Amino acid sequence: MDRTLIETLARAAGLEKALAEYPDDVAAAAAQAQLQAGTVAFPIDPAAEPWPPMRAGDRL
């Protein structure tokens, strides 16, 4: 993630103040998020549902 994209995403998230005062922390946070996403083998089967499942009420 390049600096321009980080700044764009940070502003879209409302982090202008953090970007101005703690730019290194914003960059570190973005790098951390990118690293994590790149580590996971996200399911490709469309039938693989997320956890926890939606439940309507407590009983049938």
Next chain:
Amino acid sequence: MTELHWLGAGEAARAIAARQLSPVELMQALLERIGRIDPRLNAFIRLDADAALDAARAAEAELAAGRIRGPLHGVPVGIKDIIDVAGLPTTCHSKILVENVARADAEVVSRLRGAGAIVLGKLSTHEFAIGGPSFDLPFPPARNPWNRDHHPGGSSSGSGAGVAAGFFPLALGTDTGGSVRNPASACGIVGLKPTYGLVSRRGVFPLSYTLDHVGPMTRTVADNALLLNVIAGHDAADPGSAPGPAGSFDHLLDLGIGDLRIGFVRQFHETDLVADPEVAAALEQVARTLAEQGARVRPVALPSLTEFAAVNRIILTSEAWSVHAPWLRERPGDYGQLSRRRLMAGAFVSAGDYVGAQRRRKEMIAAVQDAFRDVDILLCASSMEPASAIEDADATARTYPRQARTLFNVTGHPALAMMSGLSRNGLPLSVQFVGRYFEDATVLRAATAWERASGGPKHPPID
């Protein structure tokens, strides 16, 4: 009788109920010890000494009148400072909430009071249970009673340090990525992350809704079961709470492990993350000892720790961002640097990646469930090395993630960490026992077998 500060909760409760021990005498002894030693350990953010002494006097008066509130009558307990205690600030160890006074007890605190326990005060944590150990917060970080130059683990750092130091026999911690089990490992005590949904989270400041657990921290396994007996059970006001009665958790402790099948997950500490040789040797010793007691120990493989950790972190940072975004936008300077960096990561996780992590989580749960078709308990590493020096930020940053705990927050299985031995430099080493959903009692049973075989709890040289 054992020195009062090393008295277990069960022993203390029995002695109090039999009128052999005054709750006031016990409280005074602990307060004296805390006053003398805690300035070196910083376990407490807020010690509520006067209220605790008043409660001890009330407990004594009730005894004199023939009334016992419950199984913890007159027993002191420490509470992690992200858990609400009515009338006391819940600061989350942060400038953000430094004046946030709780209006009501968390459900777990309410249950403790109902059982007769006495709240001693609020305990240090990593900021919002994620940012620490840090020196840029309104309170100093807790230190390790085995060597105060080392960290005590976290985020339930004051809970771990205080139990190990003999400040209180019981503490509550919380565990989103290992935060009960990390301090239990670093401080040589017993920390259980119960099955997700077994213990109410109402009144606990959230870090990650689908990963957060409240757990008991104690010096002995029996005390851990005793505390779990009190705090477990359905709470209709907690959306994640499991319905139905919780049952008891101490009824299997004396059964032995002759009929248990134990899966030893060596991959975690041998290939996923190569552990310190002392940690690996201690784990082998635990496995041998349990086999000598009749358990059938066999190897088990699971998905890699690296991917479990990434799934945990994507979910955690996404859910935490939804809590912290308003403050991170308006008051970023009121967070410590570690929290700021870790919590802002959630702003950079896409919605697709969050849902993708939750979908991958379901597959990971299935893999662990599959392992439990052939074994009753998983045995694995907790921390891959003893606690690093608290002021060596690089060493802490390198070693903190080297653990095998976060995967059981992802799956929700009950997981207990305890001491497996001592390192050459006198710091606790650790082991972890994991069980099937809602078979927390079996986890405690396996832990009891190891505790008894290894000679029981060890105390740090802190006096």
